[in-house]
Amino acid sequence: MTSRFDSAAAALQSDLVAVRRELHGAVEVGLDLPETQRIILRELDGLGLEVTRGTALSSVTAVLRGGRPGPVVLLRGDMDGLPIAEASGLDFAATSGAMHACGHDLHMAGLLGAARLLAAHRDELAGSVVFMFQPGEEGQGGARVMIDEGVLDAAGERPVAAYAIHMDSAVPSGQLVAREGAMMASASGLQMVVRGTGGHAAFPHLAIDPVPVAAQLILAVQTFAARRLPATDQAVLSVTTLSSDSEASNILAATVSLGVNIRTLSMATLDTVRTELPALLRGIAEANGCTLDTDFIASYPVTYNDPAETREVLTVLDDIVGPERVTRLEAPYMASEDFSYVLHEVPGTLVFVGAAPEGRPKPLHSDDAIFDDGVLALQATVLAELAWRRLARA
Template sequence: MTAMFGEAAEALRDDLVAVRRELHRAVETGLDLPETQRIVLRELEGLPLEISTGDSLSSVTAVLRGARPGPVVLVRGDMDGLPIAEATGLPFASTSRAMHACGHDLHMAGVLGAVRLLAARRDELPGTVVFMFQPGEEGQAGGRIMIEEGVLEAAGERPVAAYAIHVDSATPRGQLVTREGAMMASASALRLTVHGTGGHAAFPQHAIDPVPVAAQLILAVQAFAARRLPATDQAVISITRIRGDSEAGNVLSATVRMEANIRTLSMATLDTVREQLPPLLAGIAEANGCRLDAEFIPSYPVTYNDPAETREVLAVLDELVGPERVTRLEAPSMASEDFSYVLQEVPGTLVFVGAAPESGPMPLHSEHAVFDDSVLPLQASVLAELAWRRLARG
């Protein structure tokens, strides 16, 4: 099959770059993104879409019904930025203390391009496409909230497949990257409070000092990951916060609070961590005369690319850009993604596209992150092509 959208996407280049840069300047964080939502709604005006907005978040759902009968597919673009003060020096840089340091401005622009490409061929479109513009990807579980508010039923029937593209400022421009199965890790947290008694720093024998107990717990966390979990399905468990409640240099803390960030590549491994790690730590604390409170906070599930769907996606990508520009990852990333909630419900695929600037690779989530927005026509055309071909398969 000949690629259908490449030339039309190139014709949209200037418009897509312009709206991406407007979104970059107007960055907002979290679930409430009124200005971002306003721009997205403005860009959708006049198109043959059924549009709805979220009740508890600034989401936008747009349904494009093709003139020909067929199934439903979903295309996701996330909307929120990060609470980072931008230091790129770009002429369109954000001047607030928030930044699109993970490329969500490109994600929105790419999906808006796909909307226009598919809407222009609505008379031939063999089915329905749901476009999901989602706030709160950066830790607020906006995808889960949109599912609870009915995004998967927006077209009247559930999608048979779902697709999303994520840009990467550390991957060469235009390189497409994905894999079958686990693509990105789950993310959860374990909050720990170690209760001692506090006391005078000169007389620790008269107190129960939780600080050395906390140190033992940190070591136990690292040993747990290395010795309780299979080497073939490891977890990354990092203590990311630790704080005692003493406000004076000569006072022992009465409590120490810590937080562990937990990343796994299977729900079975996450269940093992959740069930076995808290009681192990509680036992160590008790053996040292302390009491431990542990609170497990689940967040994003494993981002799992359906193998059969992803094989079809890889075949399309090979055809569109050539196999030399398609990377099949050998191992998943330990980062996490809110699109995981959609992929729990609908078979589909998350694809990364390289957007490294000419100056060289840049890390995501950095105040210096720069993305080459010349990849926007590629994003738009790939999303449109994947949606169209999946609909055509029935």
């Protein structure tokens, strides 16, 4: 079980670890990542790529032109960290109050490795590869911004396929995970304001208190999926924010604000939630003498792995590491990913790579999450091999 890039990737391993750890310490949050961008540009220098920078964000797009005619494949790595103070105890831990707790530092380093591997074989490459280094994955929709700025047309024509790898600090190191169809959920939000009249806490009968009404709304949200959606249709609805305008213990609130996070695996389910949930909640509020303002906020769509592309990807993964290290996921993850925007435009696959050090599995976004950067050569190999084989079979 081997790849044409195995030995070259192994030779890059120490370099990839070094740049990953540099990126880890230089972590930045959001769409504006000047130091991260500087490191990426430095590492791409000398590879003979066509490199452009984003306008509305600190993205980097690099195009490798193969020596033989062929189509285009896109490979993506996200760049931003999270506003989490790191508590990993690593000697290269970030100290800025932000952290790469979702593995994006490895995503960038592995993509840089794939660029080096493929650039070394450009004369044999049948087509072009777009390397998409993307800020703002953690809620800012950076992929959508890069699409609007033309990343999908960077090589002169649309890619025939797009691939990305996501590290997982809770999965054993070196295990590869994918599935056909929905891979990750959509993410949306519902913001609500319940309006009563407020008053003196000693005389609630003289007021319309929105606080107990908000409690009823919370229960209604938590039971909505179980009673309004089929048991076979996964959806997760969570009340994540709650606040009132009362600033003293003896004042009844006039308004209560709530935020709901919504995760679904199909547009049909999302449409049901978007239509029926606010109507239900307004009815409860009005039955208690309150009014309810709602604002639905659409965010990332379902991350959908194209079935045909993913079957080919799983075959490649089996060839590289052996079937025993490839997990065909039975059910999608209910977290979300803005690579979904790319996969909405281009058929492709998101693959998870286990990066949990032995005995230290931790969930993503944890302040003490640790990623085994020993998997970087594997990540670079997988990305390079996926691009190579897809161009070869075009």
